[in-house]
Structures are given as C-alpha cells and as structure tokens.
Amino acid sequence: MTSMSGSIYKIPLKEQEASYSRDALSKALYGKLFEWLVCRINESLITKTETRSFIGVLDIFGFEHFKTNSFEQLCINFANERLQAHFNSNVFRQEQDIYMREAIAWTPIDEPDNEATIRMLSNRQGQPVGLFPLLDEQCRLPKCTHKTFVEKLFHEHKEAVHDGALAKVGRGSGLAANEGFVVRHYAGEVGYVADGFLQKNNNSLHADLELVLKCASQPFVKQVLDEAAAAEAAAAPKKKRKAEA
Template sequence: MCRVCVCCVWNAALPNPNPHLLYLFNPLQMTKKVLRLHWEIYYESEADCFTVEGEDLKHDFERLQLAMEMVGFLPATRKQIFSLLSAILHLGNIRYKKKTYRDDSIDICNPEVLPTVSELLEVKEEMLFEALTTRKTMTVGERLIVPYKLAEAGTVRDSMAKSLYSALFDWIVFRINHALLNNRDLEESAKIFSIGVLDIFGFEDYENNSFEQFCINFANERLQHYFNQHIFKLEQEEYRAEGISWHNIDYIDNTGCINLISKKPTALLHLLDEESNFPQASNQTLLDKFKRQHEGNGYIEFPAVMEPAFIIRHYAGKVKYGVKDFREKNTDHMRPDIVALLKSSKNAFICGLMGIDPPATFRWAVLRAFFRAMVAFREAGKRHIHRKSGHDAAAPCAVLCSVDSFSFLHHPVHQRSLEILQRCKEEKYSKTAFPTIPLSPHFHATVRGNRRGEVDQQHQTR
C-alpha cells in the first residue's frame, strides 16, 4: 500500500492535505536559507484545507528535530532528509508547455527552478532537463530520444517525486528500527524494540472516485475480511466445538468482492495489468474487458447510460469508479531514465536510497539477514521443544512468555490478566493431554510450578 498512499499525497482531488512535515518548512527563515525554499510550493498549495499559524509550525518543527535527535539522527543526516524533501517540493514546481513550432515537443515554463533541484539532488542540470522532457528508447543498433507529450511529462515528474518520497519514508522507518535494536537481540529472552506503521485511509466514496479510492477501498475490504474471519467465523467455530451456548451472529461475507478484485485470472486488478501493457489500450477497452469477464457478477454493475465508469458493491456500500487514468496510475513508476539520473548523483545519501551504493546495500543486506536468522533460530527452537515434549502443552506457555516480554504488560492490571489467561490455558491443555500422554517431569512442571516458576527437586525425581 505504500505506492497507493504516496499517490494520494499529490492527488488534488482529495480533501486530505499533504504530509504535515512539508508544511513546517515555509515559516522558518533558517530552513529557507539552507533548502532554498520559497512560499509558492505547488504540492502544498494543492491542499488548501490545512491552515496553521506560523508559530505553531515552528514549535512543531522544533519538536520534530528533538524527536529525530532522540532516535539517533545526527544533524548532518537531518539536513540531508530536509534537503531531499525540499527537492521533492521544488520538483513539483516545474511546469511544462508545448513548443510553438512543434506540437509533439514540450519545454519547461520556469527553467529557473531546475538549478535549485539540480543542486539539492546533486545531479547535472542538463541531465535533469533531459530526463524530465524526453525518454530514451534502445532499438537494434540505435538509440532513440522521444519527447514526452504534455500529460506524460507531468506524470513522469510526479512519479519521480513520489518514488523519492516513498524511498525516504521507508529508509526513515528502517533507521528508527535499527536505532531501537537491543545489543542482546540474539538471545532468546531479549526484548526487541521496533515500530510498525500502518498508514491507511478509511473507506472512501467521493463525488469522483478514481484509482486511489479503488485501491484504498480494496485494502479496507481485506481488513474487513480479516476481521470477519477472526472475530466472527473462527470464534463461533471454537464456541461450537466447545459446546458453548450462544446466539449465532450474522455478518456480511465479503469474499465475493475480494475475489472480484484480486482472484486471478479474471480479477479486475489482473485485467487492469493486462490492459496497462497494451500500447493501443484505452479507457473504453478496459471497461469493455471488465464487462465481458464479469457480466452477471452481483458485486459489479455498469451504469445504464454511456459512462466510462463501473460500480462495485463493497461491504460498506456501492461506490462508482471512473476508469479515466486507471491504466496510467497503475503503471506509475520511475522510468529508467530517472533512475539513471539519480544513480549519477554525487550525494551518497540519495545513491543509498536508490539501492546502488555498495556500502549502503551491504549494510541493508546484513541487517535483513540478521532479522531472518533470528526468526529462523527462534522458530527452530520452538519446533525442537514441540518434538521433545511430544504434545502441545508447551505451546501456550511459550506464546505467553513471549508476550510477557512486552513492557506494557508489566502494569499490575495487565500482569494479572496475563496470569489468569495463562492459568486457563494450562488448565485446558492439562485436561486434554493428561489421559493420553505419559507423565513426565516436563508435564509436571507445567501443572505444578511454584511461585518462582521453578520445579522443586521432589517433583523432578518422580
């Protein structure tokens, strides 16, 4: 969902403002000197529903600086982050126009912005201009340079900005997790501190819905399906298996809607990918393919009048989506020309974000390998305990001990709830396993542990 969220950052049709961090730059004279910022920023001005006093923004920026310092971001690193954000904002200020003497060629209306973006990204201005106005195509024995059309150039510019912002966001989260690592993470009893960010919009239904709302609402369908499975279906099955009397709870099963969107080979997303790869495809051909494959499906409808749109019956209600720009947004990524431009940057930070800086790539690979190895060792240890014990009685205890490592459970109320839950689990597994499993010291330890969580010598010898 990262790409979807980043797409929404620069969608002027949405009422949500852009990320608040971008608003913190303008009122700061210090930042304006360092980052070459001006008051007119296109990506900010698109969202005019966000108004905060300058003093509040200054205070928020100071708090941000302090928070970044607390998790280990040095002043030089913070400056690099803000410089890249500034480059993204300036990139959005670039405007295009058609050349008067050639209809299929474009030019930049405000070339004075290029030196600023070039300086912040540390790339050559000539290469930046070429990457934003033309695309290079390799054929047999020759290299073609084709100018972008007016709409294509804007898409390429925004794709570059979105990709940089997305890469920076992932890098910041990665660095924070790395800063919170404990030196004893390799030990089984060590606490692991990390953060996970779930940045997702709620269910959306506007007057004009497009690809962004389609992806967001699909994500909400998946979350609702997960909720249905684990709160309603599985819980009721467990009640039924244990003979507990309860009133059956009816819920809306949205499996059909999810299959419509994501189940291959006829899912809407799969058909969209196919149409995105056809050079001669259009909005109408995409809509016709939807109609042919899903005519009669109760989860999708098509307007009676000739309208380039379709309607999906979500769990929260019907939503009409216009197919305009579906294909373009589905293939919204940086072209190889833009990637090559950023790879040529003299800034090691930007090269690291692009994943081509050897030391940066090595560090990322080592840390990823560490996490994979740690998880593999822990899973192997659990399987070994399971095989050695010969039953599942240790499973709930292992899970509960793992949960107990979290600091929020050290509160007396939480600790007491955890102890009650553990006793109930021990009771349940003891009753089911006792008649069939031979008595063993491990089984005695589960049933008759003392207050210190130990088994006295008398029980071990029995």
C-alpha cells in the same frame, strides 16, 4: 535520451509525457522510501523472545463515496475492504471457532462476507484476474484506454456481475457502459469513473529515468535504492541450472 551505435539522440517529450514521467519517478522514489522505512521499523522491533503482547496503531482514510469517485477512492476503499475482512475473521469466525471447540452454547451468527469483492479486485491466482492486476496489464499494452479497460473488466468478471460484486453504471450516471463501473463494497455500492485510471496507475519508468536513479548523487537516495535492489534480488526465485549432458 537514446544511445545507438555510439551516437546519442535527444528525444524531447510532449508536455503530457513529461508529466507522466515526472509522476512515475516521484512514485518510484516514494515507494522505495516507504519500503525502506517499513523494513527499518521492523528490524528495530525484532526481539529474540517470542511475545504476544503488542500495541498496534492503524491510521488510514475512512471509506469514501463522493459524487465522482476515481482511482484514489478505489484504492482507499480496497484498503478498508481488506481491513473489514480481517475484522470479520477475528471478531466473528475465530470467536465462533473457539465456542465450538469449548462446547459453549451460543447462537450461530451469519457473519458478513466480502471475500467475493476482494477476490474480484485483487485476485492474481487463476482466473479471472482481479481488477488491479488487470489494470496493471492494460497499462503495459499499447493503445489501451480506460474504455478498453472497463470492457475487459466486464468480459473477465461475468461471474462477479452475476454475484453482485460488480455492476455496470446506471443510466443516471451520465456515463456510457464502458466509461465506469460499480463495486459492491461492504459499506455500500460505489460507482467509479474509469477515465484517468491508466494514467494514475502507470508507474513504469523509462530506461533513462532508471539510469538516473542508479546514478543518484544523494547518499541517502543511493542507499535506499541499493538496499531495495538487493532485497528484490534476494526475494527473486533462483533459476535452476540446467543439468550438463
């Protein structure tokens, strides 16, 4: 629904457009609810005295490698990639640093390093931009497809291809060079089919849907959205006032 010069126009959506809008609304609500829940849990666990004792529970999907791998598998495998990096740091590097500081005799270990893969997937600082930020960018641009996304990915990450973190799909995959890509994960190489990546990653809400959320009649939904908006406003960098002449 669009309002122009006091007149209201209703613009019907095609079936696919309506489906995307529905999914974007669902993702937005779920995301805000998840952030709200995490915030509530963190607030309830805050203590006045500093302590090192804790109980941690981690429950995520394991590494996935199917015959056909899509956006969902990449997200799950990226989470496992970050977890593996945390494990490498705590189990290998930090322990070896302790040995060195305490002059304990030991045999150095060449610990596994997956930083190149993590950087290729998530880098937001400097160039080249990581796969996920690049995907966000492609979702905002008109007329982009999964093929243009793959082409842009390989154009940006020539170094990653050289290092082996990223590779083109093989001839036996049944895919053209711009229809997929291969990521070298810590657990092995996984080929991903890029078709559907933009649609699954596209969380942008139409202005009308944002207005619907702001006017939510459910008290709990309104509370979650209001607190999320307040948190985002508080976290946003404040603009400096221009000095008056």
